[in-house]
Amino acid sequence: MTATAYPRRRLLQALALPFAAALALGGCASGLGPSSEQALLQRAREYWALVQQNDKLRAWPYEAASKDPKANLEAYVKRGGITFDAIEVQGIQSMDNGKAVVSVRQRYSLPLLRLPNQQATLQDQWRLIDGQWYHYQPLSVAFPDALPREGSQQSP
Template identity: 50%
Template sequence: MTKPVTRRHLVVTLAAPAVLALLVGCAATGGAVVSAEDDQAALLTRAKAYWGLIQKNDRVGAWAYEELSKDPNATLEAYLKRGGIAFDAVEVRGVRSIEGDRALVNVWMRYSLPLLRVKKQEAVAEDEWRRIGGVWHHVQRRSVMFPTAQ
């Protein structure tokens, strides 16, 4: 025996998933619904601040922007040992993409590798960022030669 479908039953059946998705979305963003423009603006602000610190060679300040800083196994000391690149100029050129909690930012840079006596090289990089706890963090690139190195 089938029950007739009432208007109330139909509304509850169709609205429940939408309400649940909205609540989950609010919980993921700390209770606030963030527009795509605000999300991009927050990412660009963080990226510009991070790259400004890197250009000034303020690696201690930049540590707070790194995804690694959220890893209990990573240390500031180990992070400071990485490097060897001097950035002469850096320009964050915009957000390439945001997909969930991952993003790519276009960054132009002019850099030198003093130990190798290489000067004034230019590149445009796709800089990876990850949202952790509602805040964007820079993702350290893994070494091409040593992909398991941290």
């Protein structure tokens, strides 16, 4: 080994360590790593279990609308008409920039319409707000990222 090889190796090691640390911390700062995926799946399973039990009061804190001071808990509790027989959170379809789509298989009935044993797979939307995942219901299917107009009431 030459006399210059050793100092060069030490220099590269000294430069590589902060670079590796910055990469590792950068991955954590995004909040969208494997732990975030597990947190999302856990929140989705908890939320849908409450929905299946028709426990709207306990499901409300999982809704993104619950973070909006203009949102109305009373309107949320009055929603209904669906009886869920089985719900299975199947997995994450996509996750990017604080937005996620979770695949949820449902077996449900619509008693008022006399439609029992319906099945569907829902592409359920979630948003990361203040480091926590919240169920997100868009105001419009045509414009899923639309925000409520000033002064309008959002019905969650």
